[in-house]
Amino acid sequence: MSEAFETYDPNRLAEKARLADVGALALYRAACPCHTDVPGFVKAFADDDIALSYSILRQANPLPEMCSHLNPPWLFAEGARAERALGHIPTAISDIQYTVAWLARDAGLLGVILPDAESGRHVAIVGGGPTGIACAVKLLEQGHRVTIIERENVLGGTPQCLIPSRRLPDIQPEINAVLAPALSGGRLELRLGEAVGRDVEIESLSDRYDAVLVAIGLWQEPSLGSADAVVSGIDFLRETKAGSRASVPGEVAVLAGDDCAMDASVAAQLLGARNVYIVYEGPRSDMHWCRDEDWFKSEGIHYLPLTQPLGYETDPRGQVSGLRVEHILPPSAEQTTTGSRGVLPVALVIEAMRLDVARNRPSTTADNVFEAGGMLNGGATVTRCIAEGMQAAKAIDDYLLNTV
Secondary structure, eight states, rough: OEEEEETTTTTHHHHHTTTOOOOHHHHHHHHOOEEEEHHHHHHHHTOOOOOHHHHOOOOHHHHHHHHHHHOOOOGGHHHHHHHHHOOOOOOHHHHHHHHHHHHHHHHTTTTOOSSSSSSSSSEEEEEESHHHHHHHHHHHHHTTTEEEEESSSSSSSHHHSSSSSTTOOOOOOHHHHHHHHHHHSSEEEETTTOBTTTBHHHHHHHHSSSEEEEEOOOOOOSSOOOBTTTEHHHHHHHHHHHTTTTOOSEEEEEEEESSHHHHHHHHHTTOOOOOEEEOOHHHHHHSOSSOOOOGSSSSTTEEEEEEEEEEEEETTSSSEEEEEEEOOOOOTTTOOSSSOOEEEOSSSEEEEEEBOSSSSSOOOOTTTTEEOOOHHSSOOOHHHHHHHHHHHHHHHHHHHTTOO
């Protein structure tokens, strides 16, 4: 057993799972974008039936191990409140899910289950992130051949390329184990390092394949303007995860709005920033933030809600030297003055306000081309992207069944 799993004690978790209230667990299921049968997999785990527990998980989500690390705290808040109201300690759903997934992986239970007969249809999936992988698994289970075209040299999308390893352990073992039977059986082809618009066009794919799913995700962030030491959240996280950025200046501003902002803020602190200014236009309650609230009270962290970034000041060399901001007054009919303005003295700005689809989004009028994932949902949770990938697989399968 890997040392990474030692903090997850299956026996301790199983004891707690046996005490879980079935009605409260149903609320967890309702909150899950994949509608995972939470009562079913928790009960099977409590009964020490890992094979059944994992089978229930995989029906709804082919990548449960990865998702167990990325479930935001607010996702299961309603179920947790219900359990507390009953006098119970909330069930550790994500911990149980992770434990079941790695025990199943250790037992060799993860591979996609392929039917003996092939359908004779071939589907191309553009984007090898969670959405594309989930769609591929479901299409393979229906007997279709699948080709995944991914611009990076590895599958995994945003989780693989951007989410720091301290928050997300290596996801490749799960991905590899799930896809292994299809690869070895010749039903899945991977075309890595190929990008739409550079190496391949959607129109040509729609002509060559019976159906195409475009699931390219979100890879562009809006900017207040260019200056030295102004970097996008995507680029900053990519550099820190790859190890090409080992330090930051003492004063850093993070323009917050999405999950990249959270990871970028923590990374900046770990890389040596004395002061990290988290600038957010809305109230704290509007920002999904997967960190303990106490983190905001740690030394050098300055959270500035209701604060609008206006632009940058630079020194004679073109290096950013300050961030102009304005405090946004809460809406009130009695207020007639504007908020106060000021300048934050910073030497690095990380723009992580929101993720958009990259420029030159591929488009086509072909009726055999489908879309799913981040390019449609605007960067929702990984679990929701997986759910949408599976929904796309059903739509594609229905389309193939009704076309000659």
